[in-house]
Amino acid sequence: MAPKAQRKVVISAAVTGGVHTPTMSQYLPKTPDQIIEDAVNAAKAGAAIVHIHARREDGCPTTDFDTFEYILSNVKKRCNVVIGITTGGAQGMSVEERFSVITRFSPEMASANGGSMNFCFSRLAEGVERFEYEWERPFIERTYDNVFKNTFKDIEYCVNTMNACGTRPEFEVFDYGQMANLSYFVKKGVIQKPVYLQFVPGIMGGMPIGNDQIAFMVDQAKKIFGPDVQYSTVAPGRRMFRISTMMALLGGNVRVGMEDGLYIRPNGELAHSSAQQVAKIARVLEDLDYEIATPDDAREQLQLKGLDKVNF
Numbered sequence: 001m002a003p004k005a006q007r008k009v010v011i012s013a014a015v016t017g018g019v020h021t022p023t024m025s026q027y028l029p030k031t032p033d034q035i036i037e038d039a040v041n042a043a044k045a046g047a048a049i050v051h052i053h054a055r056r057e058d059g060c061p062t063t064d065f066d067t068f069e070y071i072l073s074n075v076k077k078r079c080n081v082v083i084g085i086t087t088g089g090a091q092g093m094s095v096e097e098r099f100s101v102i103t104r105f106s107p108e109m110a111s112a113n114g115g116s117m118n119f120c121f122s123r124l125a126e127g128v129e130r131f132e133y134e135w136e137r138p139f140i141e142r143t144y145d146n147v148f149k150n151t152f153k154d155i156e157y158c159v160n161t162m163n164a165c166g167t168r169p170e171f172e173v174f175d176y177g178q179m180a181n182l183s184y185f186v187k188k189g190v191i192q193k194p195v196y197l198q199f200v201p202g203i204m205g206g207m208p209i210g211n212d213q214i215a216f217m218v219d220q221a222k223k224i225f226g227p228d229v230q231y232s233t234v235a236p237g238r239r240m241f242r243i244s245t246m247m248a249l250l251g252g253n254v255r256v257g258m259e260d261g262l263y264i265r266p267n268g269e270l271a272h273s274s275a276q277q278v279a280k281i282a283r284v285l286e287d288l289d290y291e292i293a294t295p296d297d298a299r300e301q302l303q304l305k306g307l308d309k310v311n312f
Contacts, residue, residue: 008293009285010253010301012232013042014051015274017259018061018088019121021136023128025262027272030059032067036074041275042257043081046282048298049109050075051084051170053259060135063089063097065104072105072312080295082304084109084170087158088148095154099161106311108304111198112158112169114178118205119148155181159190166305172198172234174206176220183224195225196302198255199233201243209236211246218250230302238266244281248290256281 015038016029029038032055039050052075054067068085075083085107089098102110122144131137150158162169169191171182185191199217202209207217214233221229232253235243240261244254256277264271264280271277282292299306 006291008291008297009248010049010293010298011047011278011281012049012051012255013047013274013278014255014257014259015039015042016053016055018053020262022059023132023136025270027270028258030055031057032071035071038274039075040078041273042278043079045275045278046292047081047278048293048295049082049084053086058133068101069312076307076312082108082295082298086111095157099158102161102165102167106165107167108310109168109170110162112171113150114171114173115181116150117148117174119146120144120204155185156190159185163192166309168196168302168304170196170198172200174200174203176207179221179224194303195229197221197231202236214246215250234260236260238263241281241284245284248285254281
């Protein structure tokens, strides 16, 4: 009897994000051209999906359309990778402003948040005597008084916007209760299947990180959304590869990248690129006899519309 076909594991690379700042690592992609290069190299190393935030030349996160356009179009020109974009926006932006990137660029995928939370990373400034850029310290420290607002009205607006553009939401779940929020919109018919969850543990203000927490979230996701739910996890910090491997063993996809962790080893050795992290988790998965998904495998698995239907 022929063996049952095994599901291929999708590797996502979040190449820069909006949390880490240039002082934290000389290798963090901090300019548009560096973000492009890291995204393309991550795809060459085995990432089927790259998750994109934009930054200015001084490394500060930005929502500027021209900067996004430059990054997205150049990554698209150079490889076939699935390009997902952030909808996190910036502090003070309205919900309409945050999600305007969807209507403007009509990507295959984009992040969608499962609820409001105290999103805090102010501890990253502790012990740093001097930052490379003046914007870094206030950018980090003000998160001690930050609420990342995603009301039910906001979530519905977000998902309806993505549905109209044919964009697959990648639901970022920071805590258990946010799955109940999303379940409400599944029952209402707003969220369309397949449901794709991206667990985000380890943020101050959200659920703690650990194997027990990941196993619990996967178990509950299947009970809430059914056995066909698809899921992955952000694996922040120095234990990136342990948490990613745990997620694969639980039947999920994996995510690495300089947005989530700056390290290649838990002893504090810095990663030189997101591509280096992708190559490492790909080796781990292959040694465990998993097959790595190509971008087109990911498109089929997540029912994406295709790179020819984006607006960049």
